[in-house]
Amino acid sequence: MSEATSVLRHLEQDFDQAVARYLEFLRIPSISTDPAYAGEVRRAAEWLASQLTGLGFTATLHATPGHPVLVAHYPGPDGTPGGARESEGPHLLYYGHYDVQPADPLELWDHPPFEPTIVEAEHGPRVVARGAVDDKGQVMTFLEAFRGWHKIHGKLPVKITVMIEGEEETGSPSLPDFLKTHRDLLKADVAVVTDTNSWNIDTPAITTKLRGLVYAEVTLKGPSRDLHSGLYGGLAINPLNALTHVLGQLRDDRGQVQIPGFYDDVVEISKDELAAWKSLGFDERRFLSEIGLKTASGEGGRHALERLWSRPTCDINGIWGGYTGAGAKTVIPAEASAKLSCRLVAAQDPERIVAGIKSFFEARTPPDCRWDIKFFGQSPGISVATDTPYMSAAKAGLKEIYGRDAVLMGIGSSIPVVGWMQEHLGLESILLGFGLEDDRIHSPNEKFELRCLKNGILSHAAILARMAKLKADAPARSGRAAT
Amino acid sequence: MSEATSVLRHLEQDFDQAVARYLEFLRIPSISTDPAYAGEVRRAAEWLASQLTGLGFTATLHATPGHPVLVAHYPGPDGTPGGARESEGPHLLYYGHYDVQPADPLELWDHPPFEPTIVEAEHGPRVVARGAVDDKGQVMTFLEAFRGWHKIHGKLPVKITVMIEGEEETGSPSLPDFLKTHRDLLKADVAVVTDTNSWNIDTPAITTKLRGLVYAEVTLKGPSRDLHSGLYGGLAINPLNALTHVLGQLRDDRGQVQIPGFYDDVVEISKDELAAWKSLGFDERRFLSEIGLKTASGEGGRHALERLWSRPTCDINGIWGGYTGAGAKTVIPAEASAKLSCRLVAAQDPERIVAGIKSFFEARTPPDCRWDIKFFGQSPGISVATDTPYMSAAKAGLKEIYGRDAVLMGIGSSIPVVGWMQEHLGLESILLGFGLEDDRIHSPNEKFELRCLKNGILSHAAILARMAKLKADAPARSGRAAT
Incomplete structure (x- = not known):
């Protein structure tokens, strides 16, 4: 029996206890956006720290202007303390967050959001609670995998750093600075981010494409004051x-964005990727009907998943100007404003898109008018290399547990921490999560299937065994890109 | 010496007393929009009623859901009571309003708004007060003309009805119903509306064109809920x-409104009218520079006054949708809305424009979306016939006082009472006013030049003499239109 097999067997037997610990974590109302819950947010961090300490980690809560960042180090199988010198295998950095969204409107919950309840449903028992999946349930998947290895072998098979933050649900305002000032503390070979979904309950997934964002606010100023029309x-x-x-x-009429240079750096996905996405059986009709639509908008002639995962967009997100109250007022306002954002894909350069947005508007300046254009942050699209040893280890581990190949999927939005770790720590991420699309994150009756929780725990445990077999300096970037 | 000459001489001599009465009227803070001033509003109506009663009128305050409408009848030179039977000359209906706008912001006034102050300026003495011109000063012009006739000849030369309302500054909500239910009380041959401007201090004007209005609110509804972009x-x-x-x-790019059928019924102004407007020396550059602009927008190739007075427009007056707070939110909203309005000119049919707006939007319905379109009232453009005996009398009276021909001008907005009197009473209006463009109506330091006040009084007195010479059934509509 291999090292991993005995761990997996133990995790199966110990699952009820794992669930009990998970429920304990869920009972802490760690709502990061509400100052009234600051003590509970800290308690959640402390709970995690004590769990990790019990597994041989050294755990520290690092103060920030907001909620603390928990950083914990496991010295590696040979006992080398974290960061001191290289152990044999790679050094992994696990990311998650211990804060949750507010639970209101409370009246829409079937059970109190911080009294986790196990409910039987089509996939067996599920846990209903705020944070059930996002991200407490996901954090428990790797925490319990660590516990299994520790319990059976007295040690973890690789050197590990865990970074779990408490401000993800408020946009992680303290994290970029924290990363910049703690580069040494956060050294690793690759990051494992557990905050995404499986393809479906039977099919694991690794998210390999994230869209970036450029967000702008434009105001067109004309007459010196509001006028009577x-x-x-x-x-x-x-x-x-x-x-x-x-x-x-x-x-334009074909849905092509007219910002100058917008598509210049867009990389078309490969035939293989497109074929793989097409084979997923994505139900476009169902996807649209759930939001009251029948017809796909946007770029014609492209597969729905391509449009959502690997094509850039430009959406107006807000507009205002003139009279917006009840009834009639015949005003010609002095100015009018809009917010708009572009979702970017690798390898679009956000700076170039910013410049393109500026020149799009400047080239269309009406006589006697001027534009005031502001930008709110920007992040590049991310495409994770799929041919690294770490990806191979993750895919093999998932296949071992699910009996199926993992889907390499995209998501249309960004996970900012992935870009920040790339920028500030030079770290590539493997996005390995176990949620389902219908988990109702941020909504009443958020839930996590216990089957997903267990598969997540087992997958992390299996992947750890495979990671331990890699060299310490295995490349995290694409072999293709390096040639 | 003609009957009029002795009246005019008396009015010159009595002008100081007329000013004293005018200041008394201005001291009543008849702010119609503020319920705290309801008693003062009524006091202003009572003050006017007592003035008119002293001149031989029978005056009644008619209750409405809001402030009272003052209606006063002068029986006619031969003593026939108002409405009883026809006197020899025409029956005139004078319209004005006794309510005023609020005075705030008070700190921007050089003198208390309801303590009228006489100030010396470039055109001689002026009165600074709320309502100085709008409309108390204007109402005093015909009231004092009546007084002059009454004083010198013991009677007025024609049958007169006076209707002075107290809700003009709040949109005259009670007036349409009042007109509908008091048709008999308000019988007359033509209306004289005194609430507009002279061309400049030396040049009288009669306003002959008013633009109408169709006001719409459109909402485009798409997805069944707000979406994450x-x-x-x-x-x-x-x-x-x-x-x-x-x-x-x-x-379109030439400023032409694309609503179907929009220009079908628009009547081009005559060469004579255009030539007359061009001769006015309207300073387009100055007009635009006062609102921070250099370039005329809208329909190319047309004179500025034509665009403002006799061409229809389509302006968006308000827009809203999505996220309009600070910073970034990446929402695709379920719906978006705008308010827009068309200024209409005679003989555009508002109903046809309403239908055109609907079909403009319906023809551009995006897939899976629907429009919700509401309309807030509508009024036709008005073009007053310039070749009626009443107009000739008014022009001749103005020329007698000013020594110059009156300018026949337009204004780009509507004066709703003119349309309502046309619709509900079948009455055409002569718009005869004595304000100046810089009188700061609705603003701090509203003023009226005493020279304008005096010229207005004298003009009304001179016009009355000429009206008295017309037949009782002189046509108020265009002779051209009747053929």
């Missing part, structure tokens, strides 16, 4: 008419 | 992109 209409420029005329040109 | 962007229709795309088509 009767006294000036027909002679004075109306910023509302002018702004809508310009915004209406953001996409 | 990362998870749905590229596949789900975005009502903000779609709405701006449609609104951007309201006008």
Whole structure:
């Protein structure tokens, strides 16, 4: 019996106790956005720290301007303390978060959100609670995998750093600075991020594509003051008419974004990737019908998953100007504003898109008007190399547990920590999560299937065994890109 | 010496007393929009009623759901009571309003708004007070003309009804119903509306063109709920992109409104009218520079006054949708809305424009979306016939006082009472006013030049003499239109 097999057998037997620990974690209302819960947020971090300490980690809560970041080190199988010198296998950094979204509206919950309840449903028992999956349930998958290895072999098979933050649900305001100032503390070979979904309950997934974001706010300023449309209409420029005329040109009739240079750096996905996505049986009709639509919008002639995962977009996210109260007011306003954002894909350069947005608007400046354009943060699209030894280990571990190949999927939004770890720590991530699309994260009756929890625990345990067999300096970036 | 000459001489001599009465009227803070001033509003109506009663009128305050409408009848020179039987000359209905706008912000006034102050300026003494011109000063012009006739000849030269309302500054909510239910009380041959401007201090004007209005609110509804732009962007229709795309088509690159049938009924002004407007020396550059602009917008190739007075427009007056707070939120909203209005000119049919707006949007319905379109009232454009005996009398009276021909001007907005009197009483209006463009109506330091006040009084007195010479059944509509 291999080292891993005995761990997996133990984890199966110990699962009820694992669930009990998981429920204990869920009972802590660690709502990061509400200052009234700051003590509970800290308690969640302390609970995790004590769990990790019990498994041989040295755990520290690092103060930030907001909630603490828990960093814990496991010295490696040969006893080398974290960061002191290289052990034989690679050094893994696990990321998760211990904070949760607020639970309101409370009246829509079938059970109190912080009194986790086990409910029988189509996939067997599930746990209903705030944070059931996002991200407490996901954090428990690797924590219990560690516990299994520790219990059976008295040690973990590789050197591990765990970083679990408490501000993810408020946009991780303290994390970028924390990464920048703690590079030494967070040294590793590759990151494992556990905050994403499986393809479905039977099929594991690794997320390999994330879209980036450039977010802009534009204001068109025209007349020096608001005007009466009767006294000036027909002679004075109306910023509302002018702004809508310009915004209406953001996409052409075929859904192509008209920002200069927008597609210049977009990399078409490979035939293999496209074929793999097409084989997933994504039900576009069902996807659209759930939001009241029948017809796909956007770029024609492309598969739905391609549009969602590997094509850039430009959406207007907000607009305002003039009179917006009840009834009629005949004003020509002095200015009009909109917010818009582009989802980016690798290898689009956010700076180049920022410049493109500016020149799109500047080239369409109406007479006597001027633009005020602001940008709110920007992140590149990310495409994780699929041919590294770490990816192979993760895929093999998942296949061992599920009996099926993992789907290499994309998600249309960003997970900012992935970009930040790349930028500030030089770390590539493997996005390995066990949620399901219908888990109702951020909504009432959030849930996590116990089958997903168990498969997550077993998968992490199996993957650890395979990671331990890699060399300490295995490349985390694509072999193709390096040639 | 003619009957009028002795009246005019008396009015010159009595002007100081007329000013004293005018200041008394201005001291009543008849702010119609503020319930705290309801008693003062009524006091203003009572003050006017007692003035008119002293001149031989029978005056009644008619209750409405809001503030009272003062209706006063002068029986006619031969003593026939108002409405009983026809006197020899025409029956005139004078319209004005006794309510005023609120005075705030008080700190921007150089003098207390209800303590009228006489100030010397470039045109001689002026009165600074709330309501100085709008409309108390204007009402005093015909009231004092009546007084002059009454004082010198013991009677007025024609049958007169006076209707002075107290809700003009709040949109005259009670007036349409009042007109409908008091048709008999308000019988007359023509209305004289005194609430507009002279061309400049030396040049009288009669306003002959008013633009009408159709006001719409459109909402485009798409997905059944707000969506995350990362998870749905590229596949789900975005009502903000779609709405701006449609609104951007309201006008073409030459400023032509694209609503179907929009220009079908628009009557081009005559060469004579255009020539007359061009001769006015309207300073387009100055007009625009005062609102921070250099370039005329709208329909190219047309004179500025034509665009403002006799061409229809389509302006967006408000827009909203999605996220409009600070910072970034990546939402694809379920819906997006805008308010828009068309200024209409005679003989555009508001109902036809309503239908055109509906079909403009319906023809541009994005897939899976629907429009919700509401209309807030509608009024036709008005073009007053310039060749009636009443107009000739008014022009001649103005020329007698000013020594110059009156300018026949337009204004780009509507004066709803003119349309309502046309619709409910079958009455045409002569718009005869004595304000100046810089009188700061509705603003701090509203003023009226005493020279304008005096010229207004004298003009009304001179016009009354000429009206008295017309037949009782002189046509108020265009002779051209009747043929």
